[in-house]
Amino acid sequence: MTRIAIRQFIVVCALAGAATTATTAQSADPLPSWNAGRTKQSIVDFVTAVTRQGSPQFVPAAERIATFDNDGTLWAEQPMYFQLAFAMDRVKALAPKHPEWKDQEPFKSAIAGDLGKALGGGTSALIQLMGATHGNTTSDEFDAIVKNWLATAKHPTTGRLYTEMAYQPMIELLAYLRANGFKTFIASGGGVDFMRGFAERVYGIPPEQIIGSSGEVKFELRDGKPVLLRLPALNYFDDKEGKPIAIYRQIGRRPIAAFGNSDGDLQMLQWTCAGSGTRYCMFVRHTDAGREWAYDKSPMGALDKGLQEAKGKGWTVVDMKNDWNTIYVFQKK
Amino acid sequence: MTRIAIRQFIVVCALAGAATTATTAQSADPLPSWNAGRTKQSIVDFVTAVTRQGSPQFVPAAERIATFDNDGTLWAEQPMYFQLAFAMDRVKALAPKHPEWKDQEPFKSAIAGDLGKALGGGTSALIQLMGATHGNTTSDEFDAIVKNWLATAKHPTTGRLYTEMAYQPMIELLAYLRANGFKTFIASGGGVDFMRGFAERVYGIPPEQIIGSSGEVKFELRDGKPVLLRLPALNYFDDKEGKPIAIYRQIGRRPIAAFGNSDGDLQMLQWTCAGSGTRYCMFVRHTDAGREWAYDKSPMGALDKGLQEAKGKGWTVVDMKNDWNTIYVFQKK
Numbered sequence: 294m295t296r297i298a299i300r301q302f303i304v305v306c307a308l309a310g311a312a313t314t315a316t317t318a319q320s321a322d323p324l325p326s327w328n329a330g331r332t333k334q335s336i337v338d339f340v341t342a343v344t345r346q347g348s349p350q351f352v353p354a355a356e357r358i359a360t361f362d363n364d365g366t367l368w369a370e371q372p373m374y375f376q377l378a379f380a381m382d383r384v385k386a387l388a389p390k391h392p393e394w395k396d397q398e399p400f401k402s403a404i405a406g407d408l409g410k411a412l413g414g415g416t417s418a419l420i421q422l423m424g425a426t427h428g429n430t431t432s433d434e435f436d437a438i439v440k441n442w443l444a445t446a447k448h449p450t451t452g453r454l455y456t457e458m459a460y461q462p463m464i465e466l467l468a469y470l471r472a473n474g475f476k477t478f479i480a481s482g483g484g485v486d487f488m489r490g491f492a493e494r495v496y497g498i499p500p501e502q503i504i505g506s507s508g509e510v511k512f513e514l515r516d517g518k519p520v521l522l523r524l525p526a527l528n529y530f531d532d533k534e535g536k537p538i539a540i541y542r543q544i545g546r547r548p549i550a551a552f553g554n555s556d557g558d559l560q561m562l563q564w565t566c567a568g569s570g571t572r573y574c575m576f577v578r579h580t581d582a583g584r585e586w587a588y589d590k591s592p593m594g595a596l597d598k599g600l601q602e603a604k605g606k607g608w609t610v611v612d613m614k615n616d617w618n619t620i621y622v623f624q625k626k
Numbered sequence: 627m628t629r630i631a632i633r634q635f636i637v638v639c640a641l642a643g644a645a646t647t648a649t650t651a652q653s654a655d656p657l658p659s660w661n662a663g664r665t666k667q668s669i670v671d672f673v674t675a676v677t678r679q680g681s682p683q684f685v686p687a688a689e690r691i692a693t694f695d696n697d698g699t700l701w702a703e704q705p706m707y708f709q710l711a712f713a714m715d716r717v718k719a720l721a722p723k724h725p726e727w728k729d730q731e732p733f734k735s736a737i738a739g740d741l742g743k744a745l746g747g748g749t750s751a752l753i754q755l756m757g758a759t760h761g762n763t764t765s766d767e768f769d770a771i772v773k774n775w776l777a778t779a780k781h782p783t784t785g786r787l788y789t790e791m792a793y794q795p796m797i798e799l800l801a802y803l804r805a806n807g808f809k810t811f812i813a814s815g816g817g818v819d820f821m822r823g824f825a826e827r828v829y830g831i832p833p834e835q836i837i838g839s840s841g842e843v844k845f846e847l848r849d850g851k852p853v854l855l856r857l858p859a860l861n862y863f864d865d866k867e868g869k870p871i872a873i874y875r876q877i878g879r880r881p882i883a884a885f886g887n888s889d890g891d892l893q894m895l896q897w898t899c900a901g902s903g904t905r906y907c908m909f910v911r912h913t914d915a916g917r918e919w920a921y922d923k924s925p926m927g928a929l930d931k932g933l934q935e936a937k938g939k940g941w942t943v944v945d946m947k948n949d950w951n952t953i954y955v956f957q958k959k
Contacts, residue, residue: 358834432874500877501877501878501879512893541765
């Protein structure tokens, strides 16, 4: 082809491509697991408003940042954070090398499978448990340990792999946002390297778009080969005020949409929705005792102040039971 | 069009698109500011190897992470880090509100424009200077202060805006990597929020792909409105061992290519090039006293151990004088 012919051909292709995309967008529902209603409509309205060229609410693609809490927002968190289940299993696996744990809390109770008693010592018991099970490995070793656990461990009540307990409606929402030029991030109290073991595969969120809690790390040369050694000490706890601060440090832009399920996410939503222009804030509320769990309060946290603020500010509150026709893919008939 | 006709048309367009791209890649040199030779060839060879489908060295796009130091690697760093020039100007701007600085180091010497004397107090003087000039504002205020300074302040010897002193060959290299599916990051000892004031515009690197040093931040509600307050205290110093650690925390993947110019970048290069598969490590060496500066050692750091290790491991060392036909765009004839 001549240069001009090629150029004309490209223009025709581009126009055809745009037309085809438009047809697809009209014909297929990008959020099939969401029931028609006010909640679903609020999502579509927001995305339409910020992506329509020439609209006064238009937001350039580079600024379409959306942040998601993980536990209880993108996947389940009962009867305990899945990462705590990992920690409990890991204590058992490590116990033979630590005979002293038999008489030492929180390990003694963790070995006995009694989480409540293990965490009776409060934050310091939790930090001890997390340190011992998430530290003392290299970065590469830990990655392999997490992936192996996720591939084999089963949830105590559903009997499913933990990764199967990701919420299908939220997976669709993530994909819908990305299809509309958003960059999707996780901002979670969970351990960043634990989440990196599955988030790309399950949510389509790459490691570099995950913000979470982290431990101390040491750089070492072992026989001239560099190694990152994970220390059994907390570096950052990404919860409450910690979320907007970490988002500022790592993303450097204020999100235009934020999604959570508890008061631990409130400051992230406050920070997001206080920005200028069109913003979207959502709490997922656990209202389905049959298919999932029904609670505003549990040992994993509470949705209390957040619910009040959502009402006052007109944020969206998902009623899982009524807004979602599917929760987990494996429940689909 | 019918569905089948549309599908066929899309296939033809896709093939045509691929063919057109291939033609473009062959005809235009993506690195025109690099002189032909071993250095330039090493870049092209690496990119070709990791992007060729079916090649044993092929790396999936998601894993094509490249990290760049900033000062001395992407833009100049003489006679002082540009961020230090910002700090010195900011001390002068803030001085009327701080009469006590007249008799107090490091501020007294900073007001007098004597950087050497101001930093005579070592690290603690530096931290004091940076805290006072980078803290005590909200996140939004600081962003505006940096952007205003970058738009007006001039470099003492070239008389140019600091952003004009970005290295054109490196800007081309960043674009070339991105055109080949790489995600480009900055990993610098510089302040992350200072770099965010220009990196997207100048380098095409968005805020969320910048890792740097940072200060403490506090979340506050002011009249119910959330604010991120920058405190005059250091949170993280992203240098030496700090670089691979921060890369692990924020990117969560080991880069396959890393670029620096001093021993402060050595651990990042060690970590990058110790990974399995094909890797690329480069030091930019300042060898051009006429167009830029010639130094292996300066008050801004040294390239010493790094140079030794580069020789031993076959990393690329750029000779600015001979490898770059253009350094700054404004020098072009």
